[in-house]
Amino acid sequence: MKAPGSQTDLIRRLPKAELHLHIEGSFEPEQMMALAERNKIVLPFKTLEDAKAAYAFSNLQEFLDLYYQGMQVLRTEEDFFDLTWAYLQRAKADNVRHVEMFYDPQAHTERGVPFGVVTDGILAAIKKGEQELGITSYLIMSFLRHLSEEDGFDLLVESEPWHDKFIGVGLDSSEMGHPPLKFERLYQRCREIGFKLSMHAGEEGPPSYVREALLDIGVDRIDHGNRCMEDPELVSILREMQVPLTNCPLSNLSLCVIDDLKKSPVKAQLEQGLLVTVNSDDPAYFGGYIGRNYEQTAAALDLSDSQLIQLARNSFTASFLLDADKQRHLAEVDAAA
Numbered sequence: 001m002k003a004p005g006s007q008t009d010l011i012r013r014l015p016k017a018e019l020h021l022h023i024e025g026s027f028e029p030e031q032m033m034a035l036a037e038r039n040k041i042v043l044p045f046k047t048l049e050d051a052k053a054a055y056a057f058s059n060l061q062e063f064l065d066l067y068y069q070g071m072q073v074l075r076t077e078e079d080f081f082d083l084t085w086a087y088l089q090r091a092k093a094d095n096v097r098h099v100e101m102f103y104d105p106q107a108h109t110e111r112g113v114p115f116g117v118v119t120d121g122i123l124a125a126i127k128k129g130e131q132e133l134g135i136t137s138y139l140i141m142s143f144l145r146h147l148s149e150e151d152g153f154d155l156l157v158e159s160e161p162w163h164d165k166f167i168g169v170g171l172d173s174s175e176m177g178h179p180p181l182k183f184e185r186l187y188q189r190c191r192e193i194g195f196k197l198s199m200h201a202g203e204e205g206p207p208s209y210v211r212e213a214l215l216d217i218g219v220d221r222i223d224h225g226n227r228c229m230e231d232p233e234l235v236s237i238l239r240e241m242q243v244p245l246t247n248c249p250l251s252n253l254s255l256c257v258i259d260d261l262k263k264s265p266v267k268a269q270l271e272q273g274l275l276v277t278v279n280s281d282d283p284a285y286f287g288g289y290i291g292r293n294y295e296q297t298a299a300a301l302d303l304s305d306s307q308l309i310q311l312a313r314n315s316f317t318a319s320f321l322l323d324a325d326k327q328r329h330l331a332e333v334d335a336a337a
């Protein structure tokens with residue numbers, strides 16, 4: 001067993017892509033308090049310690065309640081810019097070269113913040129990140145699965161002027177009771193538009209949700225996917241198809257998807273030839289950005305250096321980058337290894 005931190009240099013050195021990151025989940029309590037003051041909003045917690053003390057969850061819904069509450073502070077284009085810029089600077093420190101970030105427009109439009117305010121603020125920070133940090137970012141518009149498919153179609157229409165700014169769509173929020181097939185027609189339409197398709201499945205939901213996402217909807221990538229491990233035939237299909245899984249170890253631990261990081265499926269998935277990646281999900285809420293996710297997972301699972309290199313390679317292979325860009329990044333991973 002290696003001591004935590006003994007692979008820090010390698011992890012830091014490896015170029016990485018982050019493929020599962022909700023930008024609103026990078027809202028650090030310090031920044032939340034500063035923006036609350038700027039926007040004259042009263043938060044339910046008075047001190048940083050109170051805020052952090054509230055970040056103890058026993059399931060996905062408990063987290064989501066706090067996540068939606070926290071983002072109410074975000075009102076102006078400048079707020080969304082500042083949020084995204086802060087994340088990109090942290091990503092730079094972890095040697096992230098490419099990000100595919102989710103955002104939840106419905107969580108903002110339903111409280112009166114216009115779609116364009118949210119989206120343009122994020123896009124402006126993405127542009128600055130490319131110019132000043134050398135990080136490329138793709139934006140993934142996520143539908144909230146606790147809302148109806150009709151609401152999803154409304155978002156698709158409202159977002160039309162920005163469609164060329166999105167690489168794809170996602171599906172997040174409360175998983176249980178909201179299976180992938182609830183959104184079959186919406187995803188069919190998104191496929192016709194030309195979006196890449198991703199979906200959260202098998203975080204809390206059963207393996208059948210992963211099957212639906214993969215085989216009925218035909219997604220290009222599965223977010224989380226943990227519970228596929230309960231269905232050996234599904235594991236074989238995933239290995240055969242090489243449809244990526246975006247695992248988020250510290251998120252899994254925080255939301256009690258696993259009760260110990262040693263039970264993270266990442267190592268077993270690597271050993272079974274699945275295209276698994278390591279990501280941070282909602283780093284401000286779950287105790288760490290991508291570097292810490294790699295570090296803690298490596299320590300808990302006793303990952304070898306070559307498994308860490310494989311994870312960095314997988315992050316680019318599983319991305320929605322063009323093939324030529326993937327090859328360039330993969331060569332950089334090999335050079336750093």
Ligand code: HPA
Binds near residue numbers: 022060281282
């Ligand atoms: O991990 C998650 N699962 C579902 N919805 C989410 N929205 C933000 N993070 C998550």
Ligand SMILES: [Zn+2]
Binds near residue numbers: 020022200281
């Ligand atoms: Zn997520």
